[in-house]
Amino acid sequence: MTRTLITGGFGFIGRYLAQMLADSGGEVVLLDILSDDAFVQQSTGQVTSLKGSLANWAEVMDAVVTAKPDQVVHSGAMLPPTSEATPQAAFEVNITGTYNILEAARLCDIKQVVYASSVASFGPDAPRDLVPNDFAQHPTSMYGVSKVCSERLGEYYHRRFNLDFRAVRFPPIFGLGRAASSGLTAFTSVAVEEAALGRPFAMPVVPETPTGVLYIRDAARSLMDIAAADNASLTHRCYNLHGFVVTAQELADAIRRHVPDAQVSFDPDDQITTFIRSIPQKLDDRLARTDWGWQPVFNLDEAVADFVKTTRHPNIP
Ligand SMILES: NC(=O)c1ccc[n+]([C@@H]2O[C@H](COP(=O)([O-])OP(=O)(O)OC[C@H]3O[C@@H](n4cnc5c(N)ncnc54)[C@H](O)[C@@H]3O)[C@@H](O)[C@H]2O)c1
Structure with a gap:
């Protein structure tokens, strides 16, 4: 049985993903600054939660040591407009937070980290009609910068420490x-x-x-699908979705x-x-379709x- 730690587990995407993973027989631990006992109690299957901040190294390390997950789905973040109103706090949650998750995964020998990136990782120079998977990422918002930085940090941990980092770039959900x-x-x-x-x-x-x-159920399922994909078929670590x-x-x-x-x-x-x-309007998702069978x-x-x-x-x- 796979044990998954979902950061931002009480968020919009985290809740759907938690229920889908639990319904498929997995064990789920939610890490969030919020707590919602009612959600945990209503969940069918094995769902528990831990309270802690991604921005706090000790709390992240504690959560990973306590949860002992096989994999982490890192969906916790500070989103716009809050990220743009408080860019310093967004840096701590979204960039230091990703670093904390990757480093805790490395130290605790967690095999896989799946990351929820965004269309916002592309900047105003990206084409409006169709953005190629490898189009240059020049975001101008703190949120977008934090998404690109997290993607590159994940790729670094993959290259340097062989951590199985994978990411999807969501359009608006x-x-x-x-x-x-x-x-x-x-x-x-x-x-x-x-x-x-x-x-x-x-x-x-x-x-x-x-x-x-992208409809929420497809978004949540995409995180499960990329996690389960055969590593040998992945030509990239970060994939556009549409x-x-x-x-x-x-x-x-x-x-x-x-x-x-x-x-x-x-x-x-x-x-x-x-x-x-x-x-x-559209992120070109052909690479995700070819490499790991993505299909909304x-x-x-x-x-x-x-x-x-x-x-x-x-x-x-
Ligand atoms: N919703 C979208 O349209 C969309 C689009 C593209 C990408 N994404 C990405 O998907 C992921 C999930 O988004 P969402 O829509 O579920 O957002 P959300 O705001 O509903 O959920 C984010 C969760 O992160 C938690 N969180 C915030 N700060 C934290 C901290 N310091 N420590 C621990 N947890 C913290 C929040 O409490 C919340 O439960 C995010 O990384 C987001 O950037 C979302």
Whole structure:
């Protein structure tokens, strides 16, 4: 039975991943600065938690020694806008935190660290339509810088210490549990959640604005899939992922197909529209498909249907 330590385990992605790993018979230990006993108790399978900060070496080392995991999925981070409001704290959590995890894994002989990187690791010079896996990463945000730095640190530990480091670069993730405050791309998730709960929602962008997203269940499963991939077939340590591109109008239409009485309208904000348009729509994920068989399962309608069902009948997470 594989024992997995998930950093940021009480986060949006961490919760789905924890439940999927537990459902597949794994043992899961969550490391977070938060605690949520209700989530741990409701989880089916073997899920426990430890409280500690990624930024604190002693707490990370303590957690790794206590959990004795076979693998670590490192998804704990400080996300925008908090990372940009407090860049010094973001450095400590996202860069020192990754170093602490890699070094603790090395000292404790943990074989594998899987890392959740981001489209934000690419900068404003990246093509909007399709970003090649190996496109130069020149981010201008502290969050993006921390993602590139973590990827390079992981590759260094792989080369220097033979640590089995693997990473996926997520586009914005779409699904129940994405907090409204978790960056400007969160509106796609909030729109579906509000509709499913019978509340009105105004999209903050013009209807034609496209966003590339990945459904949360595909995102969580990708971390399991890359962890299980045959090392011999990996030509890279860091892989772009993509789900589907949806305009705000197409999302509103899909919501109405699944929630016929949904009150979705548009109240475009120029700044938000410009920001969303500046994010690459598609990360070229062909390398992930070829090397380890990556394949998203959920298209727009399947994702919205599952999202509405999960919102109305919340199981776990
Ligand atoms: N959600 C997205 O759209 C998205 C897109 C691309 C990449 N990612 C990456 O995926 C990972 C998970 O993102 P998420 O959406 O679940 O974010 P989230 O904010 O929901 O979860 C992050 C978790 O990390 C925890 N955390 C924060 N500071 C910590 C610290 N000092 N020590 C320990 N834990 C700490 C938080 O409490 C939270 O539970 C992150 O690395 C993020 O950068 C997310």
